[in-house]
Structure formats: structure tokens, C-alpha cells
Amino acid sequence: MINFKEQLDTLIRGTEEILPLDEFKNKLKRSIKENKPLIIKYGVDPTSPDLHIGHAIPLRKLRQFQDFGHKVILLIGDFTARIGDPSQKSATRPQLSGEEIVLNAKTYTKQAFNILDEKSTIVDYNSRWFGKMSFEEILKLTANFTVARLLERDDFYKRYQENIPIGLHEFLYPVMQGYDSVMLESDVELGGTDQKFNMLAGRNLQKIYDQEPQVVFTLPILEGIDGVQKMSKSLGNHVGITDEPKEMFGKIMSIPDELMIKYFKLTTTLSEKEIKKIGKGLKDESLHPAKIKRRLAREIVSQCYDQKIAQAAEKEFDTVFKEKSLPSNIPEVKLAPQLFKDGRIWIVQLIKEAGFVKTNGEAKRLIEQGGVKLNNEVIEAADVDLKINNGDILQIGKRRFAKFIRT
Structure with a gap:
């Protein structure tokens, strides 16, 4: 030993x-x-x-x-x-x-x-x-x-x-x-x-x-990406270790700046010496918080996947957020005919079919929080039935997308 x-x-x-x-x-x-x-x-x-x-x-x-x-x-x-x-x-x-x-x-x-x-x-x-x-x-x-x-x-x-x-x-x-x-x-x-x-x-x-x-x-208990409550899937403030790399990267980029050092300490393998150096640079403003947060996101994605995937996730993040364009590879979701009534589908059911939530309650909460868009239009109510065409895009929050194909 x-x-x-x-x-x-x-x-x-x-x-x-x-x-x-x-x-x-x-x-x-x-x-x-x-x-x-x-x-x-x-x-x-x-x-x-x-x-x-x-x-x-x-x-x-x-x-x-x-x-x-x-x-x-x-x-x-x-x-x-x-x-x-x-x-x-x-x-x-x-x-x-x-x-x-x-x-x-x-x-x-x-x-x-x-x-x-x-x-x-x-x-x-x-x-x-x-x-x-x-x-x-x-x-x-x-x-x-x-x-x-x-x-x-x-x-x-x-x-x-x-x-x-x-x-x-x-x-x-x-x-x-x-x-x-x-x-x-x-x-x-x-x-x-x-x-x-x-x-x-x-x-x-x-x-x-x-x-x-x-x-x-x-x-120590890690706060979620909201920076307030303990990280929890039920609170929706978590970063899953099996999250898609681009989603993981985007979630880390959304954490409050003041949590970065704690995340470095608790979720990465960086040495104490290196983390202290980062903390000092943030405090004296010789390091830019946005660049440091990118490094944090790369470190976490690399640990769960690898460096190459982390770099691709960062590039995807830039495509979606800096250039304000859609991701290059949006998952396609097939919608069966029986899901529609009079040619329309309930928005809550649509979110569930896309695999973003498992329950009606979760879907309704996302809508109430203003986090649901269809073709870049915010969905404001949970009781609406929508007409869906091939290629329509559902967006949940800033990072999750689904493209619909009617069968």
C-alpha cells in the first residue's frame, strides 16, 4: 500500500x-x-x-x-x-x-x-x-x-x-x-x-x-445550474453524466459565474494549484469569466466523454448561440397518425413524444416557464392543439431540439 x-x-x-x-x-x-x-x-x-x-x-x-x-x-x-x-x-x-x-x-x-x-x-x-x-x-x-x-x-x-x-x-x-x-x-x-x-x-x-x-x-453538495438548490433531476437543474455532450456543454455555460470555482473543485480533476490560479485570475480580472467557463465545460464533457467530443460540443455551442443558428444535427422524431385528432396534436403530448419529459406535469411546467418554442415561436399555454408539418422544429430551453416527421 x-x-x-x-x-x-x-x-x-x-x-x-x-x-x-x-x-x-x-x-x-x-x-x-x-x-x-x-x-x-x-x-x-x-x-x-x-x-x-x-x-x-x-x-x-x-x-x-x-x-x-x-x-x-x-x-x-x-x-x-x-x-x-x-x-x-x-x-x-x-x-x-x-x-x-x-x-x-x-x-x-x-x-x-x-x-x-x-x-x-x-x-x-x-x-x-x-x-x-x-x-x-x-x-x-x-x-x-x-x-x-x-x-x-x-x-x-x-x-x-x-x-x-x-x-x-x-x-x-x-x-x-x-x-x-x-x-x-x-x-x-x-x-x-x-x-x-x-x-x-x-x-x-x-x-x-x-x-x-x-x-x-x-x-460537499453541488448546487444545480440554477445556482440555488441542490442539483436534482426532479428540479430540472442537473447535468446528467449521460447527457448529450452539446447539452452538457450548454448547461455548464449557463451556471452563475460565482459557482465556477466550486464546480472546478468538485467536478474536475484539475490540481488545487491550478484551481487557485484560476480563482486568482478571476478575482483580479486577468482572466475572463466566459473563457474560464468554456474551459470548465470542456473539462466536464471531456471527463464524461473525451477531448475530441468536448471540442465538437463547444463548436456546436458556438453555432447555436453565438451565430444564432440551428444545430447541425437535430434528432428526428416520427409522429404516428393515431397521435393526431382532426389533424392536430396536444402540445403536452408533442413534448412527451419528442422524449424531453416523461409526464404531463413536467411538460406543463416547461410551458409555464416559457421554455417551449415551435418553429421559434414561444408556446404560451399548455391547453393548445397544434398542426404539425414535416420539418417543424420543437425547441426546449436553449439547447434541446427535435425535428418532426409525420408517418
Whole structure:
């Protein structure tokens, strides 16, 4: 194994907190001395089919552990996903069907291996133990927690104070996440800062089950391209790691200038020295923000694809935005006759057929936000039926286009 100082310096870089740091140092020293890898746990609930670049932050930290020879477990919360993590949620999350969870889990793991070393990653599922537990075993597990302790969580406390319902099953989420750590006998658990309570629950449970408690690594949470809220697909402010390169490039170009350095730190492999140099140049105005943002977009697209594709995405961006012309390669969408009534089609259905959204509600929100155009004309209402001709072009936001062909 690589020496202690090099491992420690690399692994603590970019973290918010390590709880407790002294315990981690002792674990790491012992790991090196005994040539025994640490068990690193990272859990994800497959609540949506795609990962975004915010998810890449813990995945890259996991890869660092892998590169140092430690044992990484990617835990798919196929059982906890039935509850839905209530962290930072102001209302009970809708529960997913088993079929949705299975499909999402497949794409999660496939996309995660864009960053992780697949051969040295252990993929596990918490249904392996929760699916076999009796009600008696569940009662014994929950007896280790008190309602008062669970209400210390900010999101639960706030909802309780505001008389917003909290489902009894939601209280079980930190209990279950903590028990995952017991079953995996993890030495370290990674998660966003919003997961701190749940990960500390794992430490407490491990002590009760006579295990050495895990060390908790909290990692920064990346704001979405709106610059306000946590990156989330449900909020529409995300950059998916499987987004089309031109869409990815355009999204990065839309982030607020003040977020650029944070994005460089959390989503690229640039050295701290280089990022500090960029930050200094932005501050003293020796570097132009637009040029730096282009570099950021190229770095991110290159990591998800390659340099050549990133350069092509930048060229496409210039074609569409600087020269105000249409993209060179607009995807064609075929529209079947049965979609039309009296020769017209509902605008919401049209957006769905183009593959830009999955639900009527998402389509309606796009229209309400003024983000939908047909042949460069803004669609102002969601209740209109449109006549569509061959070659008509639908535009969503600034970057997404579809050309229609009637069959």
C-alpha cells in the first residue's frame, strides 16, 4: 500500500468533515501496517434512472480509495428506495414500484462504472438482509432509537413544528441506513452533508452490535445550474453524466459565474494549484469569466466523454448561440397518425413524444416557464392543439431540439 501521508492527504482533500478524524488516521495506519484494506461503503437509492455530476463527487472519492487498494462497496438501496430518503425533504416522498427500482438500479451501476473500477467494486443490495427480516427482528432494531433522537434531524423537526405529516416509515430510513453499515461492517461511509445524521446512526448501531464504528466522510453538495438548490433531476437543474455532450456543454455555460470555482473543485480533476490560479485570475480580472467557463465545460464533457467530443460540443455551442443558428444535427422524431385528432396534436403530448419529459406535469411546467418554442415561436399555454408539418422544429430551453416527421 502507498504510504500513510500520501493516502491521508489525498483522501481528506475535498471533504467537508471527517468524523472523527483521529479514528480515521488510526484505521489507515493499521490498514497499512497489517496490509489489510479498509471497507468503504457508499449507498445510493435508485430513485431515478440517471446519475448527475453531483453524484460523481462521492464516486471519485471512492475511486481514490480504490486506487490505494481499499475495498469499495457500492450499496444499492433497493429496499430503502421503497421509503425514499427524507433528508432535506419538506414532504413525504412518493414510493416507487419494485419494477422502477430494478430498472433504475441497472442504469445506476452502469453509469457509476464510468468512474469506478468495475473489477474491484463490490456491488451489494440491502434487500439481501432487509428482505429476510422478521417483524420481531425489526422491532429489536428500532428499539435502539428514540423518537426524540430522530426529531433532532432538522428536516423532521421542521415538518413536526409546521404540522406537516411525517410518515412512520420515514423514521425507519436512518435506522435502515445505519443497519446497512452493521451488515457490511464498514470502516468508512461516504455521503453528502445531508447524510450526516444517517451515517452517524450507523456508527451508533455498530457500537451496539459490538463492531468498531465507522468513520463518517461528509462531502460537499453541488448546487444545480440554477445556482440555488441542490442539483436534482426532479428540479430540472442537473447535468446528467449521460447527457448529450452539446447539452452538457450548454448547461455548464449557463451556471452563475460565482459557482465556477466550486464546480472546478468538485467536478474536475484539475490540481488545487491550478484551481487557485484560476480563482486568482478571476478575482483580479486577468482572466475572463466566459473563457474560464468554456474551459470548465470542456473539462466536464471531456471527463464524461473525451477531448475530441468536448471540442465538437463547444463548436456546436458556438453555432447555436453565438451565430444564432440551428444545430447541425437535430434528432428526428416520427409522429404516428393515431397521435393526431382532426389533424392536430396536444402540445403536452408533442413534448412527451419528442422524449424531453416523461409526464404531463413536467411538460406543463416547461410551458409555464416559457421554455417551449415551435418553429421559434414561444408556446404560451399548455391547453393548445397544434398542426404539425414535416420539418417543424420543437425547441426546449436553449439547447434541446427535435425535428418532426409525420408517418
